[in-house]
Amino acid sequence: MSTFADLGLPEAVVTTLAANGIESPFPIQTATLPDSLAGRDVLGRGRTGSGKTYAFLLPVVARLSASATPRRSGRPRALILAPTRELATQIEASLAPLAKATGLRSVTVFGGVGAQPQINKLREGVDIVIACPGRLEDHVKSGHADLSAVEITVLDEADHMADLGFLPPVKRLLDRTPRDCQRLLFSATLDGGVDVLVQRYLRDPIVHSVDSEQSPVSTLVHHVLHVDGAARFDVLADLAASPGRTIVFARTKYGAKGLARKLNSRGVPAVELHGNLSQNARTRNLGAFSDGSAQVLVATDIAARGIHVDDVNLVVHADPPVEHKAYLHRSGRTARAGNDGTVVTLMVDDQVADVRVLTRKAGVKPTITKFSGASHPVLQEIAPGERSFTGGLVVDTPEPPARTAQQPGRRRRPQRHNGSGAAGSGGTGHSGGGHSGGGRGRGGQRRSGSGTARTGTR
Template identity: 80%
Template sequence: MPTFANLGLPRAVVDVLAGNGIDTPFPIQAATLPDSLAGRDVLGRGRTGSGKTYAFLLPMVTRLTTSPTKRLPGRPRALILAPTRELVAQIEASLAPLAVATNLRSVVVFGGVGHQPQIDKLRAGVDIVIACPGRLEDHVQSGHADLSAVEITVLDEADHMADLGFLPPVKRLLDKTPRDGQRMLFSATLDRGVDVLVKRYLTDPVEHSVDSEQSPVTDMEHHVLHVEKSSRINVLADLAASPGRTIVFARTKYGAKNLARQLNSRGVSAVELHGNLSQNARTRNLAAFSEGSASVLVATDIAARGIHVDEVSLVVHADPPVEHKAYLHRSGRTARAGNEGTVVTLMLDEQVSDVRQLTRKAGVKPTITRFSGPSHPVLHEIAPGERTFGKPIVPAAAAPSRPAPAKPAQSRRRRSNNRRRRPANA
């Protein structure tokens, strides 16, 4: 088994890894590093949690550390594109100690926060940009970011970045990077969508796959609970109140918000994660789940894309996903780092055919249990342990704000008159 030292990584990088207790490469790292360190274009497939982040950060840091090029204002030397703010933040957290040890600078770029701090960092000069496509394109169009000096480009969660909503801005950004630069795509699944990017942007790529598309989802315990619509939330609350961390997936932003509210009203501490939240709220809620002050995270697919939280014992598809790739991705939030995990899909009468097709395409054979009413012995078999229900919880964001004091009628009239007198081109 190769070590990081004999793969040719700089001593400063090896020391950082050793200081974090990381001495031996994960399979995806051992497979891809010889090629990526040699400057080859790489297409790597491995599930989230398989070590993909270091598989592209280590060769990127090594290349930038040994490159003769210099850091210039507004002209980053490396680019990492990822689909969600949470994933961008996690990549930055993994990069931070490596960047400190090698004197590299980075900036995270995503929406939901102010433009100016990002612009200031870009102007000051950074080596690495870690970005969501939309906000980075804003900076490129306004002239604050120039991608013509990028030596190495990474697309993380490439299967999702190839989806229709992301693909146009991703292609426009990649078109602005040098054609002869090194490019790496990493993904949990490889499909025709990813092929579009591979054929256009990678040159003679080396492909490495370290596990099958379904692994390790096929090794988890899968259950389908055929429930009545009226008892769905009570079944969900029973599972969510069991010991350990639970991630609940909803299909829509409204559905995630509504389920979190209903769980909290039953005394189950739940936080929501979806695109309608401000960035501060998303960061705060994910931290509450990671640190344990909330035992349940209710999320949409996009918001949970690529997030890594240890020791999630249960994943519940409150709304079955539309496609099997989403089922595999959602389910992969549990059974990580050698831990066991359980996946539960709640199925209504009208969803029977869809769920049957979904699980078949995902390559899993779930245990199906049909019951009427809110309770069944199988719930304790699926999620053993005492249920914990506290007092109803009102999220802080839902607390009513104090109304602003009314303005005197006279001042309101004066302002209104001023508006009427203001010229049209003022």
């Protein structure tokens, strides 16, 4: 079995990996590193959790640290594009010890936070920019970032970039990088939008496919619980109160907020993650889930990609997703890096046909259990352990009120808020009646040690 040293990484990088408990490369790293370290363009395909983050960070760090190119103001030497702020932040967290060991500087660039600190860092000079396309394009247009000196470009989660409609700004940014710079593209699938990028920007790429998104995960168990609508939330709360960490997916932002509040009112510590939150609130809530303050994260599909937290062994689809790719991406938050995991889909009568199609297209054969009421022995089988309703969190994540026109002479009636964070009515639509419970698993590269909560890597 190859080691990181065998693959040709610098001693400082190998030592830093070992100090962080990362001792053996994953298959996608073993497959791609020889070519990426040699300067070849690489197209890496692998499911979420397969080790893609280090597969591109390691060659970026190794090649930049070996390069004699000086660091210059506003002209980064490497560009890593990611579809979400959370993913960009977690790539930076994985990069930080490697950059420190090799003397490299980096900056994360995304919206939702102040632009000036990013501009200041760019002006001081950085080697690596980790960015979401929109904010980086703003810096390029304003003259604060010049991509003409980029030696290595990485596109992470390229298929998700396409799904989110980011291809136009991605293309405009890539057009500003040198045509002969090295390009590494990593994706779970190679749909039409990704293929356009490959054809336009990669030169004679080496293709490595390891654990594609459709590959079965032998360590992942799928359940569908056919429940009464009236008992849906009670089933969810039972799972949520089991030991460990759980991610629950709701279809809408309002549904996620309602579920999180209902769980807290039931005594299950939960936080929400969706697009209506400010970046500070998103970071704070994800941190609470990572450090164990909250055992449940209730999220919309914003968290289906790019959220890597250790010790998640239960994912609950409180609302079944609309299409199978979303099911696979959501489910990929557990059973990461070869660890065990369980996925539960809550289904009511009018969702039976849709869920049947969904699981068939996703290539999974779930165990289906139908029952009435809020209890069934299968709940203990899915999430073993004593249920704990020790007390919910006081959720305080106020957002700026929406600007709505008021008719002259009319007063807006003030809204009442429960100071405890509990919801009076629970979510909206189907989201108001479902949620999940806790678990274990690993977020990313296998580490030796206690396996405490952290944002993981890929």
